[in-house]
Amino acid sequence: MNIEQLKYMVEIGRAGSLKEAADNLHITLPALSQSITNLEKELNIMIFHRSRRGSVPTEEGHRLINKAASALQKIQEFTDEAEAYTNTMNGEIKIATYPGPMEILVNLVTEIKREYPNIKACVYENSTEYIIDKVLEGEVDVGFITYTEKEEKKYRNLVFKKLLDGHMVVAANKQSPLAQKNLIKEEMLVNQPIVLYNDKYIQEFMTGFNAFPFDILFTTNNVDTIRHTLENNTAINIGFDYAFKTDAGLSRSNEYVVVNFAPPHYKTYSFGYFYNANNGLSRIIREFLSRIHRTLENDNL
Known part of the structure; x- marks a missing residue:
């Protein structure tokens, strides 16, 4: 059993089907199916009922999925705790944005870099479709776009947070x-x-x-x-x-x-940001987003 399999379990439970989960995770359907089959064999338990209608967790599967989600959260907390013992934050900020807030984002990145010179930062500017693809592919941590309820329902493994x-x-x-x-x-x-x-x-x-x-x-x-x-x-x-x-x-x-x-x-x-729920947010990214909220509130935008 590995961390990726825990992520796969949680995503299948969220998506309700292997095919949709594979699309969301950007892996092939056979690879996802084989990974879950191997996990079920290792644990000697059936996690999902599979049918043409989708993949539904068994009673035991529901409990294991909840445990997996909690475990993934604890792993993220562990990483954050380890970083907190250092005198400075490390890591990388990779964001992509629609042009409107570019100056605000660049100013905040510059501000954080002054305080934490060890971090690396990449800021991209492009269209909504490009940004969504890059977040799904894991090349960007957080995307800033305009969106509607349609996107929130379509991309169920993405977490959307409205700013304006x-x-x-x-x-x-x-x-x-x-x-x-x-x-x-x-x-x-x-x-x-x-x-x-x-x-x-x-x-x-x-x-x-x-x-x-x-x-x-x-x-x-x-x-x-x-x-x-x-x-x-x-x-x-x-x-x-x-x-x-x-x-x-x-x-x-x-x-x-x-x-x-x-x-x-x-x-x-709605204008706001989104990130891939499967990847979580690092400590430096959470700090960056916190400053975004404060900046927009102070500017009364």
Whole structure:
């Protein structure tokens, strides 16, 4: 028996099927099935009832899964305790984010590095889909994205923590007629050149309009390009409101304004972070997330 098998047990119990658990764990179905079979042989007990409908824990399996979850938690506590005996924290911070909070995250990483110079840090910026994949693959510890209840239900082995409520807005140069509007209605977007950040939520939001497709000038993953486009009054931008509050390039320009959508297109989203429940969180990551919460609370975002 090994730690990986304990993780496999817990994930199968959570997912309800070997196939879904294998997908969540990013291992092959035969490898997962064989690992659990070997564990059952070693313990001389059946942990799961397997059928076409899924994998359901036996009565004994339920107890063992709960014990396994507790054991994994204790192992994490052991690691944290060992680190606490040193005079400084070690480890690595690997995070990925949607562009909006990049400056905040970089500032916090810099702050922690000053206090704990032995840690290593990697910060990536990309789209929601990319970030989810990297967390699932274990290449990133924590991802910062915009999400809905759909993602929480779809990725059951991911733990989501909300930081802010947000919604879609239109950003327009002050010289644009849209800048004078109190609310943006769908018909106002017709014949307007639009630049979009390349993110699946923004793309899904755009398809919710009856008049779609609009005049999409281009999509980009470069926030500076979006800012230049707005400042030059080349196009309008549709994106998340928090990006214009937290992103350094977008929030510090006085050349454009942000306007809310009128119903039914005023829709709220959650912005926050998520991590893989199978991997847990190291002591340094928990410290980093604690500072994120305090920073956002102090900034009243």
